Amino acid sequence: MLRSQNNSNQINGLHHGGEPAAQFWCNPRIGDTQLAANPALISLEDVKTAEARWQRFAPLLGALFPEVRAAGGQIESALIPLRGPYPDLPEAGSAGRYWVKADHDLPVAGSIKARGGIYEMLLLAENLALEHGLLDGAQDYRVLAGQAAREVFGRYEVSVGSTGNLGLSIGIMASALGFRVTVHMSAEARQWKKDKLRAHGVNVVEHEGDYARAVAAGRRRAQDDPLSYFVDDERSMALFLGYSVAALRLQAQLAEAGVAIDDGHPLFVYLPCGVGGAPAGITAGLKLLFGTAVHCIFVEPRASACFLARLQHGDRPGISVYDVGLDNRTEADGLAVPVASELAYEQVAHLVSGVVTVEDEALYADLYRLRESDGLKIEPSAAAGFSGPRALLGTGPGRAYLQASGAAAVLSRANHIIWSTGGLFVPALEHDAFAERGHGIVAARQRAS
Numbered sequence: 404m405l406r407s408q409n410n411s412n413q414i415n416g417l418h419h420g421g422e423p424a425a426q427f428w429c430n431p432r433i434g435d436t437q438l439a440a441n442p443a444l445i446s447l448e449d450v451k452t453a454e455a456r457w458q459r460f461a462p463l464l465g466a467l468f469p470e471v472r473a474a475g476g477q478i479e480s481a482l483i484p485l486r487g488p489y490p491d492l493p494e495a496g497s498a499g500r501y502w503v504k505a506d507h508d509l510p511v512a513g514s515i516k517a518r519g520g521i522y523e524m525l526l527l528a529e530n531l532a533l534e535h536g537l538l539d540g541a542q543d544y545r546v547l548a549g550q551a552a553r554e555v556f557g558r559y560e561v562s563v564g565s566t567g568n569l570g571l572s573i574g575i576m577a578s579a580l581g582f583r584v585t586v587h588m589s590a591e592a593r594q595w596k597k598d599k600l601r602a603h604g605v606n607v608v609e610h611e612g613d614y615a616r617a618v619a620a621g622r623r624r625a626q627d628d629p630l631s632y633f634v635d636d637e638r639s640m641a642l643f644l645g646y647s648v649a650a651l652r653l654q655a656q657l658a659e660a661g662v663a664i665d666d667g668h669p670l671f672v673y674l675p676c677g678v679g680g681a682p683a684g685i686t687a688g689l690k691l692l693f694g695t696a697v698h699c700i701f702v703e704p705r706a707s708a709c710f711l712a713r714l715q716h717g718d719r720p721g722i723s724v725y726d727v728g729l730d731n732r733t734e735a736d737g738l739a740v741p742v743a744s745e746l747a748y749e750q751v752a753h754l755v756s757g758v759v760t761v762e763d764e765a766l767y768a769d770l771y772r773l774r775e776s777d778g779l780k781i782e783p784s785a786a787a788g789f790s791g792p793r794a795l796l797g798t799g800p801g802r803a804y805l806q807a808s809g810a811a812a813v814l815s816r817a818n819h820i821i822w823s824t825g826g827l828f829v830p831a832l833e834h835d836a837f838a839e840r841g842h843g844i845v846a847a848r849q850r851a852s
Contacts, residue, residue, distance in 0.1 A: 425761045425790035427700075427801035430714055430752075434695075438753035445640075445647060445750065447691045453522065453644040454651050460525045463544040467579045470510045478517055480505040482656040485821065486777050489769075492789070493796040499671075499817030501792070503773075504653065506824050507781040512572040513827030514737070514785075515646075515681050520572025522645025523634055524561070528580050531555060553581035560585060562625050563634040564618030566677070566736050567596040568825050573634050574605040582632075585624075589617035591736040595830050613731055615723075615741050636678050637744045646684025650692050653820075662818055665696050669810045671819045673759070673791025675784055676701035677740040679710045681824070683747035683755075690754045698756040698810065700795060702787040704733035704763060711758040713743040720745055734763050735784035737825055757804060761790040764844050771841025773823075780834050781826035788821040 432438060461476030471478055485501035492501070506515040532538045532547055535555050546552065561577040562585040563570055570586035577584045585606040588597055590613060597607045610617045618637060625633035636642065657664060664670045670693060674682035679701070686699040701710055709724050716722050723741040724731050731741045769789035773779050795801035796814075805811040826834070 424765045425702075425759050425794035425798075427757055427759050427794040427798050427804065428711060428715075429757045429800055429804045429807075430755050432714075432717070432753055433756055435753040441749065443749065445644065445687055445691075449644060450647045450651060450688050450691060454648045456525060456529065457522065457648060460529075460544050463547055464511075464521075466545050466548050468511050474510075478510055478521060479652055480507075480509050482653065482660065482820070483777070483779070488776065489772060489789070492792055497815055498792070498796055499814060499819055502818060502820045503777070503779065504672075504820050504822045505779065506649075506822060507779070507785045507826035508823075509827065512568070512575055514568040514571065514825035515822070516568040516572040516825075518649055519639075519642035519645040519681060519684065520563075520569050520634070521576045522648070523639060523641040524573060524576040524580065524582075526641050527561070527632055528552075528556065531559070547580070556581040557583065558630055559583065560625075560628070560631045561634065562587065562621045562631060564589070564621040564636065565592065566617075566739055567592040568737050569634075569636055570600060570605075570607075571596055571828070574600045575603055578603045578605055585621070587617040587621040587624075589613050589739075591739040593736055593833075595828075595833065599828060613739065613741055636680055637742075638746050639680070640746065642680050643684040643687070643746060643750065646681045647688035649685045650688025653689070654692050657818075664693050664818070666809070667813050667816060668696070669813060669817045670697045671792065671795065671810075671817060672697060672699045672822060673788035673820065674699060674701055674822045675735075675738060675787035675824050676703045676710050676758070677707075677738040677784075678742075679744045679747035682710075682822075683744070683751040685822070686751045686754050690751075695808075698808065699751075699754065700756050700759055700791050702759045702761060702791050704735050704738050704766075704787070705729070705760040706733045707731045707735070707739050707741065708758065708760050709740050709743040710748070710755075711760065713748050714752060714755065714758065717752070720748075735766055735787065737782070737784035738787065756808070757795075757801075759791050759794040761787055761794075765790050767837060767841035768844045768848070769841070771838045771845060774834075774838050779823070780829065781823045782829050782834075783837060785824040785826050788823065791821065792819050 465472040465476030483503045509517040537552050560583040563573045564587040566589050574584050587608045600607050625631040676682045689697045712722050712727050733739050766783040766786040769786040
């Protein structure tokens with residue numbers, strides 16, 4: 404188990420002035436053999452089973468969504484070399500190579516939540532189809548786009564609580580299959596996401612409270628209705644497994660790019676984190692494939708660092724950011740979550756290398772620079788990953804982790820993947836406003852330097 408002597412940054416001390424834009428906290432329980440012995444942990448066979456389900460549904464996805472037809476019904480994003488320049492990122496070459504995993508451009512749902520949300524809807528559809536004899540003798544899942552299937556699915560209501568992106572994923576996929584859908588949206592959700600869901604025939608219920616309250620409201624409404632299916636972002640293993648398949652896809656992309664991953668060629672993956680399901684699912688899959696050669700780092704807004712709070716308080720399930728003096732006020736709507744998923748925590752508490760915390764201003768600055776230098780359009784929360792290498796390579800605790808893990812000696816042969824998580828459907832005018840704000844922040848920093 405990795406130990407670090409530079410692990411003193413406590414979550415309730417992260418707002419003091421004069422600190423760097425991003426901070427790294429090393430997880431002292433990485434490699435904990437007691438946690439790794441948990442029999443509930445997913446296996447590589449579980450991940451491969453989930454991938455097989457994706458493949459069974461590929462013809463149906465191609466029939467329902469023209470945008471994935473040319474890809475054979477596969478919902479996947481590109482792995483893109485980062486061109487830059489990014490003057491405040493450690494120099495490429497000495498630190499290795501930088502890539503963007505472009506989940507902001509995932510078709511159908513437009514965010515990383517397509518991996519989990521669409522997968523859970525496919526699992527639900529498959530189970531109901533088998534229960535009602537819709538797949539008897541059928542090998543081609545396109546039969547599930549037919550009238551008989553829609554009549555069965557239409558009896559059921561799917562519901563979910565969301566800050567926006569998971570709601571889009573569930574709403575678009577479930578409505579395409581013929582389910583009735585209700586999405587409970589928290590106060591942070593952006594209006595255009597609500598409008599897009601309503602355009603797909605989804606019932607959107609708006610809540611004044613935060614993400615946790617929206618989830619709780621959806622759970623209460625669904626629990627007494629036998630024809631209601633609630634997608635529980637805090638507890639769903641189906642969501643988790645859907646996310647984990649990204650590891651197999653990334654492995655294939657790295658191989659195609661001729662990138663070796665081993666202890667002499669380490670892989671660092673920076674994952675924006677809200678409730679934790681998506682980054683944890685991806686982390687679990689990557690660690691199953693690459694073991695100690697991959698280092699997975701979560702990135703959270705400082706005001707909403709719920710996974711950091713949970714990792715720092717292993718004996719306090721359900722701890723919230725409010726309990727440690729934070730206010731959960733961030734403009735990164737997809738990451739504005741006060742309590743981490745316990746399922747995600749149990750699966751990866753011994754696998755996450757560390758957590759980076761970042762201020763909102765950095766999100767806008769990185770969004771602007773990515774648009775200007777690489778032509779990629781993301782939403783603010785999707786820019787969180789850029790602060791990962793900045794904190795790992797540019798702070799004392801980050802450098803201490805590199806030394807303790809042995810990665811410092813081979814850093815020039817490393818690959819860094821910044822996982823961008825949402826942005827495809829952001830309206831042009833709204834993205835222009837994001838970029839304008841980011842430009843102002845970058846310009847102010849340049850004047851001050």
